[in-house]
């Protein structure tokens with residue numbers, strides 16, 4: 307798919323939101339680092355460019371710089387916050403204010419009034435030119451500000467389109483050159499009418515036509531896969547999750563029975579999950595082989611309690627089992643992976659290396675070992691788009707709306723030793739949590755909800771007898787993307803039912819606790 311809009315990233319936390327908003331408006335766009343060269347931009351050949359915000363001060367040491375020729379190539383440009391300031395400086399205006407250096411809290415210089423704006427603000431619209439054309443007669447707009455610096459003097463040819471108490475030039479435009487800038491963030495949901503601004507820029511300011519919807523994505527992708535794999539076979543590891551399912555259904559549409567799906571039962575799945583996944587896959591017309599490797603995984607995991615060691619063993623055994631199965635299929639040339647766009651964006655937000663908190667289960671090793679090519683049909687998509695495409699292809703809602711389930715499965719929720727009786731105990735408690743969340747109609751608003759088995763024995767009394775048994779933790783969080791999360795405040799009756807049922811229906815459990823930790827500082831899974 308060719309991008310009409312190129313988003314250049316200067317390190318804002320919101321760059322992905324810009325891309326999602328543009329795509330929601332039916333325009334295909336991609337994100338590239340803000341320091342991209344002019345030649346690369348020419349290869350993209352965009353019809354419009356959006357410059358993101360960023361944490362640095364324009365001109366400060368270490369601040370990401372734009373190759374300035376890009377600003378003169380003649381396509382319409384919208385600069386947001388830092389992006390607006392880049393435009394201002396390039397075209398001869400002035401930027402002043404807080405002057406923070408890119409990678410420290412040191413103040414570089416202060417040429418403005420020193421007023422920073424963080425949070426809700428109101429701007430008065432002075433001119434509808436380009437940016438506010440789709441807002442009707444509105445003269446005021448609620449916006450979200452997050453900046454230290456601001457444009458303090460207009461460049462030649464630009465007019466002020468909006469101002470706020472803290473930013474006299476909160477938006478500017480040069481309609482002749484089709485350059486626009488906003489100091490605030492139209493991409494965040496705290497700017498309720500922000501989408502209208504993008505609409506104004508794309509369809510009025512830049513005259514772009516809509517080109518992006520799930521149906522055209524499916525047709526183009528299927529054609530692309532057929533061209534890439536004219537003969538031979540393709541393997542795909544299915545987990546039952548939405549990404550691998552949508553990827554497999556797309557490839558299946560393209561090459562039918564030449565796609566061979568493999569579903570590994572690692573003994574760490576939820577209650578009845580293997581059967582449910584297999585049934586779902588067969589209704590979707592996929593050719594799936596299930597490998598029952600539960601004993602093999604559990605025997606390799608015997609006696610292991612360290613979370614990282616558990617994860618590493620599960621990853622390794624998965625690759626071994628998958629490879630053995632894939633070798634039974636003749637002439638395998640490609641492996642399908644459900645990689646999404648957030649995993650492949652090369653952005654300036656990712657600075658330096660981060661510490662490994664958890665080694666994620668992935669199938670990267672397969673490609674090296676088996677010398678396979680890769681098919682990643684979802685690598686241009688955000689999660690919401692994967693869901694939309696799944697629905698478009700007729701994948702049922704229970705699969706599309708499924709909560710994320712980690713590759714290592716219940717292993718990361720069964721603290722301590724992974725033996726079948728403990729896993730079975732956890733499966734029962736986990737089923738109860740899921741059933742009660744569903745019965746309370748909370749499924750859609752919750753990102754993940756599950757039970758955790760804790761190797762903590764405590765004294766209880768059941769009937770007239772003493773018990774000394776393990777404990778179940780209830781974990782439920784809301785989240786946008788799994789990167790941060792907040793715990794769910796369940797209604798009292800839901801908690802009471804969960805707790806009663808868990809103790810009554812789960813043999814070997816006499817106590818239930820509620821996890822009230824957000825991420826950070828905790829993580830969503832316990833291991």
Ligand code: XMP
Pocket residue numbers: 664665666667710711712713714754788789825828829830831832833
């Ligand atoms: P944490 O526990 O790191 O989890 O806050 C963030 C999100 O990632 C999921 N998760 C995994 N997903 N393989 C996966 O595919 C893994 O190894 C893995 N570990 C955690 C977790 O369920 C949550 O949605």
